[in-house]
Amino acid sequence: MIKQFQPGLENVIASETNISYLDVENEEIVLRGYDLIKLAKSVTYLDIIGLMLDGYLPTEEQREDLEQELKANYGVPHEVITILQLLSKQTHLMDALRTGISALAGYDEDLENRTRAANRRKAIRLLAKVPQIVANSYRATMNLEPIEPRQDLSYSANFLYMITGQVPTAIEEHVFDQSLIVYSEHEMPNSTFTARVIASTQADLYGALTGAVASLKGTLHGGANEAVMRMLLEVQSEDEIEPLIVGKLARKERIMGFGHRVYMNKPDPRAMLMKEALLPLAEAKNELSLYRMCVIGEEVMKREKGLYPNLDYYAAPVYYLLGIPIDLFTPVFLAARTVGVSAHVIEQHENNRLFRPRVLYNGPRGLQV
Numbered sequence: 001m002i003k004q005f006q007p008g009l010e011n012v013i014a015s016e017t018n019i020s021y022l023d024v025e026n027e028e029i030v031l032r033g034y035d036l037i038k039l040a041k042s043v044t045y046l047d048i049i050g051l052m053l054d055g056y057l058p059t060e061e062q063r064e065d066l067e068q069e070l071k072a073n074y075g076v077p078h079e080v081i082t083i084l085q086l087l088s089k090q091t092h093l094m095d096a097l098r099t100g101i102s103a104l105a106g107y108d109e110d111l112e113n114r115t116r117a118a119n120r121r122k123a124i125r126l127l128a129k130v131p132q133i134v135a136n137s138y139r140a141t142m143n144l145e146p147i148e149p150r151q152d153l154s155y156s157a158n159f160l161y162m163i164t165g166q167v168p169t170a171i172e173e174h175v176f177d178q179s180l181i182v183y184s185e186h187e188m189p190n191s192t193f194t195a196r197v198i199a200s201t202q203a204d205l206y207g208a209l210t211g212a213v214a215s216l217k218g219t220l221h222g223g224a225n226e227a228v229m230r231m232l233l234e235v236q237s238e239d240e241i242e243p244l245i246v247g248k249l250a251r252k253e254r255i256m257g258f259g260h261r262v263y264m265n266k267p268d269p270r271a272m273l274m275k276e277a278l279l280p281l282a283e284a285k286n287e288l289s290l291y292r293m294c295v296i297g298e299e300v301m302k303r304e305k306g307l308y309p310n311l312d313y314y315a316a317p318v319y320y321l322l323g324i325p326i327d328l329f330t331p332v333f334l335a336a337r338t339v340g341v342s343a344h345v346i347e348q349h350e351n352n353r354l355f356r357p358r359v360l361y362n363g364p365r366g367l368q369v
């Protein structure tokens, strides 16, 4: 038995995979052989769905078929929408999403079939329906009528439309699509690990994804993007961001959107791409001071702690300028990650070994009743 204990399983190899790998040394996120950042600059999220689920980038014809397949699966059972409406108005939207995905399981005819083909069909259904659950969970808390997906818009444009109620401009659609790509997959974060652990019992994709939602809610993981935006909104002007961060650090508070278990003291390439995307968006929206504030925050954290921003730091202002309500930032992250989690569950089911580690027991022995 391996007796070494590694807190937080830091640097422990938990799985073999063909899906993705963080090559920190070369600052590359490898996605089925491609560089994620190059993909984000040249393909769309639809292509990433094909790459993740089928293992290769689709041809134009295959992409069209994939789009049709997704659109044919649009629409959430009205009972599931009703469940969202019946939840307490105080429900955290990640909890609403978790509930909605869990409820969807009962409508999937392939639920107990774990073949690759059946798992792929489930993944497509989830990718078609999760954005509608995300948008309608928010609308339910706001007492707004449920919104239906639009077949005439692209996958990403429709997702953003359902959230904001407005058809996005070309630049908004492009930036949102890029954000979905950079959020789509990231090797073995806590949420993906959670999903693989669940799937390793032969549990289904819905259960595994529901577990991933619960994991992603935490502020040390996906919940950070919402926390970043709330922090940025604490200040009124560019001069206030430095004292805010320095004050928080003096009180030993963590600054959300900085640091990363794997990147450690290297930049997260995805954050840099979102920073690039933020500038033209901020210009178009006349919000350059938000961009400058973020850059100052980045410089202060580098100087004070030697820490770099992670994806959540720059995704947050991007989502804010796209008109996405802050409470939906983490649900959108999960919607984008649905494809990565699905690929991992498919892989786990295809080459399964039950996760069942051991412990280093530090408790008492020999107590008498």
Ligand SMILES: CC(=O)SCCNC(=O)CCNC(=O)[C@H](O)C(C)(C)COP(=O)(O)OP(=O)(O)OC[C@H]1O[C@@H](n2cnc3c(N)ncnc32)[C@H](O)[C@@H]1OP(=O)(O)O
Pocket (backbone or CB within 6 Å): 008, 219, 220, 221, 222, 224, 253, 254, 255, 256, 257, 258, 259, 260, 261, 262, 305, 307, 310, 311, 312
């Ligand atoms: C897309 C994503 O999910 S990315 C992650 C999003 N989460 C966040 O942005 C939350 C803020 N960041 C963090 O809390 C951490 O950097 C984590 C959880 C992401 C990674 O943490 P770990 O690998 O466990 O690093 P650990 O917590 O051991 O931190 C190492 C040191 O850096 C410091 N540190 C790390 N991140 C931060 C931060 N954001 N703010 C201030 N200090 C930090 C810690 O205090 C610690 O310092 P010390 O050694 O002086 O005590």
Ligand SMILES: O=C([O-])CC(=O)C(=O)O
Pocket (backbone or CB within 6 Å): 183, 185, 186, 188, 189, 190, 221, 260, 261, 262, 310, 311
């Ligand atoms: O990799 C991680 O631990 C967290 C992260 O950045 C992600 O899930 O995108």
